[in-house]
Amino acid sequence: MNKLLEVKQLSVCFGLPEPVVKQVSFDVYAGEILALVGESGSGKSVTALSVLSLLGDKADVKGEILLQQKSVLNQPKKLLQALRGDQIAMIFQEPLTSLNPLHSVEKQISEVLCVHRGMHKQQARERVLELLNLVGILEPEKRLNSFPHELSGGQRQRVMIAMALATEPKLLIADEPTTALDVTIQLQILELLKELQQKLGMAILLITHDLNVVRNYADRVAVMKAGELVELNACQQLFAAPQHAYTKVLLDSEPVREQLPAAKQELLLEASKLKVWFPIKRGFLQRTVDHIKAVNSIDFHLKRGETLGIVGESGSGKSTLAQAVLRLIDSEGEIAFKREFIHDYGVKQMRPLRRFMQIVFQDPFSSLSPRMSVLQIIGEGLSLHFSLNEQQLKQRVSEALQDVGLEPETMHRYPHEFSGGQRQRISLARALVLKPEVLILDEPTSALDSTVQKQLLELLKKLQVKYNLSYLFISHDLAVIRALCHRVMVMQHGQLVEQGETEQIFSDAKQDYTRRLINAALI
Secondary structure (H helix, E strand, O other): EEEEEEEEEEEEEEOOOOOEEEEEEEOOOOOOOEEEOOOOOOOOOHHHHHHHHOOOOOOOEEEEEOOOOOEOOOOOOOHHHHOOOEEEEEEEEOOHHHHOOOOOOOOOOOOOOHHHHHHOHHHHHHHHHHHHHHHHOOHHHHHOOOOOOOOHHHHHHHHHHHHHHHOOOOOEEEOOOOOOHHHHHHHHHHHHHHHHHHOOEEEEEOOOHHHOOOOOOOEEEEEEEEEEEEEEEEHHHHHHHHOOHHHHHHHOOOOOOOOOOOOOOOOEEEEEEEEEEEEEEEEOOOOEEEEEEEEEEEEEEEOOOOOOEEEEOOOOOOOHHHHHOOOOOEEEEEEEEEOEEEEOOOOHHHHHHHHHEEEEEOOHHHOOOOOOOOOHHHHHHHHHHOOOHHHHHHHHHHHHHHHHHOOOHHHOOOOOHHHHHHHHHHHHHHHOOOOOOEEEOOOOOOOOOOHHHHHHHHHHHHHHHHOOEEEEEEOOOOOHHHHHHHHEEEOOOOOOEEEHHHHHHHOOOOHHHHHHHHOOOOO
């Protein structure tokens, strides 16, 4: 096989004594998929950005990077601009922040063709339509004038892929291209990349922390830890017989179902014929012409000490259901907490019940105030629900931090001083400090590395036993659902498709949609 890319003794510093990438060497061969894996902060993305010389002036890059035996380091700006998009292209993790919100789909893809291929407007439009069709955008003519915010997550990612493939590059760098996508969309995107890679004969450098993706799509795997390349091997060999201790830890961090604590018979939370319909209004008088049926006549129950998993694609109504149960949005139907009907309760009636039903959100960085210390964040709820003096409040916050595996001394620090996993623990402590009985967890592990994810799942199991907690666990990660949940309910377009015991659903799903979700998760 021909060496397309050669990275030799690459080191990257950002003005600190310790380099963030240390003496990394690997090759990418024409037509192969090389997966670069490791936890956040391991240097994966910095290594990839070095290949494109996108690290900025503050980066001190040493070593050699050769594309078809020609150096790409320390080259003139004009040569690098010609190289980017033409020979090497990149798909970024979050397309909504990578696409220009002010430009249409056509304009953004056309720009690549005009700059690198010198096409005029009509030629570019024909090629854009061809590309959109290639990446599976339905009725591409109708999407030419669409803006990024008008597209779904999967459609935006497909537009990013179309831009990257516009000039048929020899090397495609895909940085976590499926992290924020539903399992079915993730499968479509990965199958699409594999198909296009074979059709165009290009190489792919795939950066991911999803080991299922690596196992099913990579030819070879490079494992990074703390800036160092600790293992490089063929995919099958690496999964069958990992050599480095850290690789073994990574492979061992995949969620595994173990014996769950038995749930009690006491019903804590019940919902009957629950509906959340959002009106669609049109015309000068804004008359209601139809409804978005976000949650449509759902029945469920949750026992004390039980974990109920809610799965489904984006837009299926999972988070809307959670908000309705907490009475954060208006709904129809009956909701009962400990046999007390609360569906008609207003803000004042709900206030004393809030401490018994808490929620932990998907992204702790946006749900924690950057201007408040950990003490203020966790103590805020205590101040609202209890009359505590300063010493008592600090004691309760200290206990909550210890419960989630953080040192009490950290209460005086701010959110930006913590890692993603630590911030999620702070969010958990904020909810637990009130001694709730029901905890709603909305995608709490989706942005975490597999090792941190495993730690958080172990912590949730321990806390469930210690405090007899009941979890309503919302996730699109079916491996996590299988490892943690007693029962599962599957939602699609606001409807309840199927529900039952977790192992029964995974081994003998009755509905086609459930089977598609499970198959797409590659479990």
